[in-house]
Amino acid sequence: MTEPSGTAGTDFIRQIIAADKASGKHDGRVVTRFPPEPNGYLHIGHVMSICLNFGIARENNGCCYLRFDDTNPAKEDQDFVDSIMADVSWLGFDWQDQLTHASDYFAAIHDCAVKLIEDGKAYVDSLSADEIRAHRGTLTEPGVDSPHRDRPIAENLDLFRRMRDGEFADGACVLRAKIDMAAPNMNLRDPTLYRIRKLVHQRTGDAWSMYPMYDFAHTISDALEGITHSLCTLEFEDHRPLYEWILDNLELPSRPRQIEFSRLNVAYGITSKRKLAALIDKGLVTGWDDPRMPTVAGMRRRGYTAQSLQTFVRNAGVTKKDKLIEMGALENCVREDLNECAPRVFAVLDPLKVVLTNYPEGQMERLTAANHPNLPDMGSREIPFTREIYIERDDFMEDPPRKFFRLRPGGEVRLRYAYIIKCVDVIKDAAGNVTEVHCTIDPESKSGKPGAERKVKGTIHWVSAAESIGVEVRLFDRMFTVANPDAERDGKAFTDFLNPDSLTIAPDCRIEPGLAAAAPGTRVQFERLGYFVVDIRDAAPGRPVFNRIVTLRDSWAKLERAQLAQI
């Protein structure tokens, strides 16, 4: 693995934290938190936040809470809680004892609300949601005070108690902070602190009939946990004044500082939970863990490694500038990691039969192949060689372009770890499609023999026809046809930009026999093709299904494109 770029570790947030430690702020403690709402699966954007928060805690001998922001029972679900914990663990982080929920603090948050009411800093508003919106004003016009804004404290206290006790229907009233209806920052125009939701909460059951809003619950939770640095994404920058107002007007045990950074977006993907969920609802993908999804579960099933994801976000950096990072940067991290650890094997995705006419029928040799050409410690394996083999259909061309140095009529090519063969005949069906190629082997060119030193331009992979196993392989491509599907244009929805070829199934692939028993989750390199993983859901014993994780770099494809462009 390459070292992250030299500046990693010195981003502006880490600089702030280093300065705080140096000045003795918080007695030098560093406490962070990753606060997901359990209303969807984690995606690549969250990976950034997870690595930042847990990474910073680790680097500073601090700790990082995994806190579920479960303040809206209408949207949240235990399923999502489970998936989030599994994803964070898989990514390589440990929250130890620091697993919490905003709901753990509901009583304390309630008491904070009461305190604000008692201090005349919060009031119960009986306006409807529509009326509140109308009173809020617009971006350019100030809002107007609610007629209930100056209710006596005693009345507010009574109303709030009755909200808590379930005396009112959903929407009948809310608790609002009394700040400034003319504030240029919309978040300060008397933001809602509590709303009535007569729903069973997945953790607190029916104990509450009202729930705190994000800003209120989150700020108090941070302070209660002794969070020193509360890191969040840019869209919360406008909320910081409210965060600070809450800290200023309550007596909390600590004073966290909110710092915002930009979200990480990957080109040709989306990271909106709503849109991700829509893809599932519409049946456009098979689920949250569809290997095309930019979710952690999807990328894991796709075969990406946790290490490569960590490297990726670290290389991306931490700044306040909007990022749209090339897919290739992610893929490169995956290749870089897998190149080190994935054993090499042979598989043919689109088989073309080759008959070696001068090789005895019924004969079989076991040839030795290295599991990793650059890492001898990974050992070797034997692969069966027979008279009939399969090669990649792409590796034969009847009328090849310039610089094509694989198999062609009359031409020679090396079968990796085996013999040099020469094409002597091409068999076609009535439609003119090549169905079979006949070749002769050069027996002196067998790998390991002195004659093997003879050079030919190309080397291709192959698999024995009789001694290989048929499997299904799934090939994935980018999910969208445009770099930034989140930015809708011309009134089109993001689903209008779905790539119809994001999934291609190769149903009749052939793999070397030793792979039949590969366990789900096993990652290998199919030589010359790419990295593949045994699917963790659909594999049957003895009959694995493979997902293509990422292709190898392909300078031939690039050359071919360049040649085509010249025509």
Add this chain to the structure above:
RNA sequence: UGGGGCGUAGCCAAGUGGUAAGGCAACGGGUUUUGAUCCCGUGUACCGCAGGUUCGAAUCCUGCCGCCCCAGCCA
């Protein structure tokens, strides 16, 4: 047209007044029984634009332009 944020090579990103790091991509070349890996080499980026301050500015000031976020009883 209110408020907040951001603008350094195709994509990320250092730089915090002294004369533009690094990574990825791209392009050359070498090694190679994976057209992979690996290795070597190649970039004047009008530092968004225009003024100003200064001996000197990507870094300070002023004005402008562009992009993103905010009007949930979502987070």
